[in-house]
Amino acid sequence: xxxxxxxxxxxxxxxxxxxxxxxxxxxxxxxxxxxxxxxxxxxxxxxxxxxxxxxxxxxxxxxxxxxxxxxxxxxxxxxxxxxxxxxxxxxxxxxxxxxxxxxxxxxxxxxxxxxxxxxxxxxxxxxxxxxxxxxxxxxxxxxxxxxxxxxxxxxxxxxxxxxxxxxxxxxxxxxxxxxxxxxxxxxxxxxxxxxxxxxxxxxxxxxxxxxxxxx
Amino acid sequence: xxxxxxxxxxxxxxxxxxxxxxxxxxxxxxxxxxxxxxxxxxxxxxxxxxxxxxxxxxxxxxxxxxxxxxxxxxxxxxxxxxxxxxxxxxxxxxxxxxxxxxxxxxxxxxxxxxxxxxxxxxxxxxxxxxxxxxxxxxxxxxxxxxxxxxxxxxxxxxxxxxxxxxxxxxxxxxxxxxxxxxxxxxxxxxxxxxxxxxxxxxxxxxxxxxxxxxx
Numbered sequence: 001x002x003x004x005x006x007x008x009x010x011x012x013x014x015x016x017x018x019x020x021x022x023x024x025x026x027x028x029x030x031x032x033x034x035x036x037x038x039x040x041x042x043x044x045x046x047x048x049x050x051x052x053x054x055x056x057x058x059x060x061x062x063x064x065x066x067x068x069x070x071x072x073x074x075x076x077x078x079x080x081x082x083x084x085x086x087x088x089x090x091x092x093x094x095x096x097x098x099x100x101x102x103x104x105x106x107x108x109x110x111x112x113x114x115x116x117x118x119x120x121x122x123x124x125x126x127x128x129x130x131x132x133x134x135x136x137x138x139x140x141x142x143x144x145x146x147x148x149x150x151x152x153x154x155x156x157x158x159x160x161x162x163x164x165x166x167x168x169x170x171x172x173x174x175x176x177x178x179x180x181x182x183x184x185x186x187x188x189x190x191x192x193x194x195x196x197x198x199x200x201x202x203x204x205x206x207x208x209x210x211x212x213x214x215x
Numbered sequence: 216x217x218x219x220x221x222x223x224x225x226x227x228x229x230x231x232x233x234x235x236x237x238x239x240x241x242x243x244x245x246x247x248x249x250x251x252x253x254x255x256x257x258x259x260x261x262x263x264x265x266x267x268x269x270x271x272x273x274x275x276x277x278x279x280x281x282x283x284x285x286x287x288x289x290x291x292x293x294x295x296x297x298x299x300x301x302x303x304x305x306x307x308x309x310x311x312x313x314x315x316x317x318x319x320x321x322x323x324x325x326x327x328x329x330x331x332x333x334x335x336x337x338x339x340x341x342x343x344x345x346x347x348x349x350x351x352x353x354x355x356x357x358x359x360x361x362x363x364x365x366x367x368x369x370x371x372x373x374x375x376x377x378x379x380x381x382x383x384x385x386x387x388x389x390x391x392x393x394x395x396x397x398x399x400x401x402x403x404x405x406x407x408x409x410x411x412x413x414x415x416x417x418x419x420x421x422x423x424x425x426x427x428x429x430x
Contacts, residue, residue, distance in 0.1 A: 008226060008245060009219035012285050015252035018259025020358075024365030027249045030223060031369055034242045037230035044233025070227050143235075146383040150239030150376035154246055157372035161365035167422035168361040186423060207382035208401060 003030065003077040025080035025119050028161030031154045032126045033073035038151030039129060040066030042136035042144045055139045062132045062140075066151075069129050073158075076122045080165070083115040112172045116182055119165035123189055126162065129155035130196045138203050149204055156200075159193055218245065218292040240295035240334050243376030246369045247341045248288035253366030254344060255281030257351035257359045270354045277347045277355075281366075284344050288373075291337045295380070298330040327387045331397055334380035338404055341377065344370035345411045353418050364419055371415075374408055 003011065003026060011030070014022050043063030046052045052059065090107035094100045133152035137145055166186060173179050204210070218226065218241060226245070229237050258278030261267045267274065305322035309315045348367035352360055381401060388394050419425070 004224035004227075005222050007220050007222055008248070009289060011223060012219075012248055012252040012289070015249060016255035016259070016281060016285065018256065018262070020260070023256060023359070024253055024362040027253055027369065028365050031246050031249065031372070033223070033227055034230060034246065037227040038239055038242055040231035041233065041238060044231070045235070047233070066231060070231065074224060074227070144238070146376075146379040147239040149379045150243050153372040153376050153379075154242065154369075157246070157368040161361075161368050164361040164364045164422045167426045169426075170423065171426045183423070207379045208385065208398070211382045211384075211386045 002074075003081075004033075004074040021081045021084040022077070023084075024161055025084070025122070025165040026077040028119070028126075028158040028165065029073045029077035029080060029122050031161070032122060032129055032158035033070045033077070035126070035133065035151040035153075035155035035158065036066045036069035036073060036129045038066075038147050038154070039063075039132045039136055040070070042140045042148040042151070043132075045144045045147075046136065046140040049141070052139075052141065058135055059140060062136050065128065065132045069125050069132075072125050073122065073129075076118060076125065079118045080122070083111070083118045087111040087115050108172075109174055112169050113175070113178055116166055116169040116173065119162040120182060120185060122162035123159050123166070123186075126155045126159040127189055127192055127196070130159070130193070130200075134196060134199055134203070137200070145204075146207070149207070152200055152204075156193070156197065159189075163190075217289075218296075219248075219289040236296045236299040237292070238299075239376055240299070240337070240380040241292040243334070243341075243373040243380065244288045244292035244295060244337050246376070247337060247344055247373035248285045248292070250341070250348065250366040250369035250373065251281045251284035251288060251344045253281075253362050253369070254278075254347045254351055255285070257355045257363040257366070258347075260359045260362075261351065261355040264356070267354075267356065273350055274355060277351050280343065280347045284340050284347075287340050288337065288344075291333060291340065294333045295330075295337070298326070298333045302326040302330050323387075324389055327384050328390070328393055331381055331384040331388065334377040335397060335400060337377035338374050338381070338401075341370045341374035342404055342407055342411070345374070345408070345415075349411060349414055349418070352415070360419075361422070364422070367415055367419075371408070371412065374404075378405075 040063045043059045046059040090111040093104040095104050133148055137148040255278045258274045261274040305326040308319040310319050352363040
């Protein structure tokens with residue numbers, strides 16, 4: 001059954017089970033999908049109101065992007081589990097002859113690369129969600145600002161969670177060129193994330209102070 | 216339908232809808248429940264292994280605590296929506312006579328207090344999840360360390376998300392004693408959270424460096 005079709009309680013049960021999949025990679029993708037959905041929510045609560053006419057297009061874009069990223073992130077939750085199963089299947093290949101050993105080794109390496117690419121893709125999409133969350137927190141309906149902030153925070157945690165799932169595979173990868181490509185992409189995305197985090201902190205430095213000041 | 220019984224896709228649809236509930240409060244509680252489930256996972260993958268005999272009791276406690284916190288946090292996702300609906304219902308009360316006005320005002324204030332208590336309770340339980348996540352990351356099966364880390368990160372984001380949902384109500388609360396009590400509790404929990412975050416950063420400073428070193 002696809003992750004999106006499972007009940008939340010059943011998915012939690014599967015996470016909690018003493019089996020390696022689904023695990024943190026899938027949970028991170030689901031958290032990112034919830035973050036994306038909250039971006040859509042705030043976009044939708046902002047659109048079509050006279051007060052927010054100047055940002056109508058941007059809010060429509062955020063609402064639509066949230067829907068799209070949600071779909072991608074739920075699919076990535078499935079892919080994360082499939083990639084893990086592929087690693088397990090590769091390790092189960094026969095290894096009696098030198099040819100079998102070489103084939104098994106190739107399959108294991110291909111599976112580890114796929115298990116690295118999947119959370120890397122999750123990081124990419126969480127970063128997109130964070131950017132759109134920033135837009136709705138800054139320019140959207142302020143009655144829903146806490147929803148935009150939770151959207152940002154969930155996507156941010158999902159980014160770092162997915163990074164752990166990229167990182168845990170790195171020690172097993174033999175292809176130096178692939179490894180360098182991944183490390184470069186990770187470094188680039190982490191820099192981008194820091195910029196977005198700084199912008200968020202600038203907009204939303206402290207929730208308690210912010211709302212007490214309004215009294 | 217209870218939040219836990221909903222499919223993940225349906226819950227995301229409801230979050231994404233241009234209606235105020237469910238919103239960030241419920242999404243934060245669900246993220247916390249996923250974090251709690253990952254704590255149980257790592258506890259379960261650690262228990263019953265000779266290598267981890269010395270931490271068997273602690274891991275059993277983490278596994279069980281994860282299950283308990285998951286149930287509580289899924290219930291809090293429901294309560295968050297119920298509390299919001301209560302605020303709306305209070306505002307819909309009649310206000311034609313002075314008596315009605317006073318009664319409506321009392322109901323609105325009671326509803327805001329409940330809508331503040333619910334995410335405050337979510338913060339409390341996310342903090343518990345973070346503590347147990349720290350234990351499984353430090354002492355649990357290191358093959359599942361990324362799962363424990365994602366558990367920590369989701370509970371941490373859920374804590375801050377719930378804080379936004381506490382904060383957004385503060386400006387509407389008139390009872391100074393209640394307000395001071397909430398602010399004291401928030402300050403106490405934020406200090407505790409910083410300690411736990413520092414301990415986590417000490418254990419798990421950088422995923423990329425950690426796993427590349429193992430090569």
